Amino acid sequence: MKRILTTKDLTLSYEKQAVVSELNIYADEGDCLCILGENGSGKSTLIKSLMGLIKPVGGEIIYDGVKRSEIGYLPQQSAAQKDFPASVYEIVLSGTLARSMGFVKAEHRKEAEKNMELLGITAIKNKSFAALSGGQQQRVLLARAFCAAKKLLVLDEPVTGLDPLVSAELYAIIEEKNKKEGLTVISVSHAPERACHSASKILHLGGGGAAFFGDVNGYLESEIGKKYLCADDHHHHSGERRKVL
Numbered sequence: 060m061k062r063i064l065t066t067k068d069l070t071l072s073y074e075k076q077a078v079v080s081e082l083n084i085y086a087d088e089g090d091c092l093c094i095l096g097e098n099g100s101g102k103s104t105l106i107k108s109l110m111g112l113i114k115p116v117g118g119e120i121i122y123d124g125v126k127r128s129e130i131g132y133l134p135q136q137s138a139a140q141k142d143f144p145a146s147v148y149e150i151v152l153s154g155t156l157a158r159s160m161g162f163v164k165a166e167h168r169k170e171a172e173k174n175m176e177l178l179g180i181t182a183i184k185n186k187s188f189a190a191l192s193g194g195q196q197q198r199v200l201l202a203r204a205f206c207a208a209k210k211l212l213v214l215d216e217p218v219t220g221l222d223p224l225v226s227a228e229l230y231a232i233i234e235e236k237n238k239k240e241g242l243t244v245i246s247v248s249h250a251p252e253r254a255c256h257s258a259s260k261i262l263h264l265g266g267g268g269a270a271f272f273g274d275v276n277g278y279l280e281s282e283i284g285k286k287y288l289c290a291d292d293h294h295h296h297s298g299e300r301r302k303v304l
């Protein structure tokens with residue numbers, strides 16, 4: 060198996076406040092690496108550094124055989140992005156930009172059409188993104204990320220805030236890309252149960268670094284894994300909205 064991503068003593072911080080210190084993780088081709096951890100543990104910061112949006116203050120990020128233009132990225136959603144003034148089709152097609160370099164060809168349009176079909180948004184392709192529901196917007200952004208993801212798909216909380224049925228559907232589509240097409244996936248998740256179901260590796264961030272990094276079985280047997288999964292279970296059954304996860 061080919062190792063496509065390695066971090067070496069990766070340290071990330073804002074101003075002088077370290078978020079993650081000396082992190083050593085890796086992903087192999089075809090992996091589904093799920094990143095878990097409480098709010099503020101540095102999941103999004105790590106993801107942004109993998110996307111080259113934050114410069115490490117120490118250590119390094121090494122890609123082997125993956126170019127920036129071959130990575131599809133779905134950022135964690137923020138209120139500011141919800142009014143983006145473009146049509147569904149334009150946004151999905153923009154996922155091919157890094158490869159088309161502005162010269163959109165038939166193959167790029169076809170790819171956009173294919174991914175709109177996959178996510179069930181063909182019927183709304185001419186609608187304004189700003190006019191869509193949160194669930195529809197997430198489908199659009201996922202279709203865009205699919206268009207860009209030739210080698211690697213990076214997702215930051217892809218289903219947070221969506222209803223359980225839609226979440227399950229989107230997870231199934233992502234899982235198919237990973238398991239059937241062999242696309243490597245790195246995904247931040249708020250649902251450890253679901254993460255353990257589809258993941259090949261788990262990174263649990265906590266205490267300024269990796270509280271756990273390894274395979275799913277190892278995680279299930281670890282103290283932190285047991286604790287986290289039980290917490291998820293409890294909140295799930297009580298119908299409460301999870302606070303710590």
Ligand SMILES: Nc1ncnc2c1ncn2[C@@H]1O[C@H](COP(=O)(O)OP(=O)(O)O)[C@@H](O)[C@H]1O
Nearest residue numbers: 073074078096097098099100101102103104105
């Ligand atoms: N742009 C920023 N400037 C300063 N601090 C930040 C910034 N973004 C995040 N942080 C801080 O870094 C820590 C990790 O944040 P984040 O990576 O967003 O965590 P997570 O995604 O796990 O919830 C938090 O303490 C957060 O407040």
Ligand SMILES: [Mg+2]
Nearest residue numbers: 102103104135
């Ligand atoms: Mg985050």
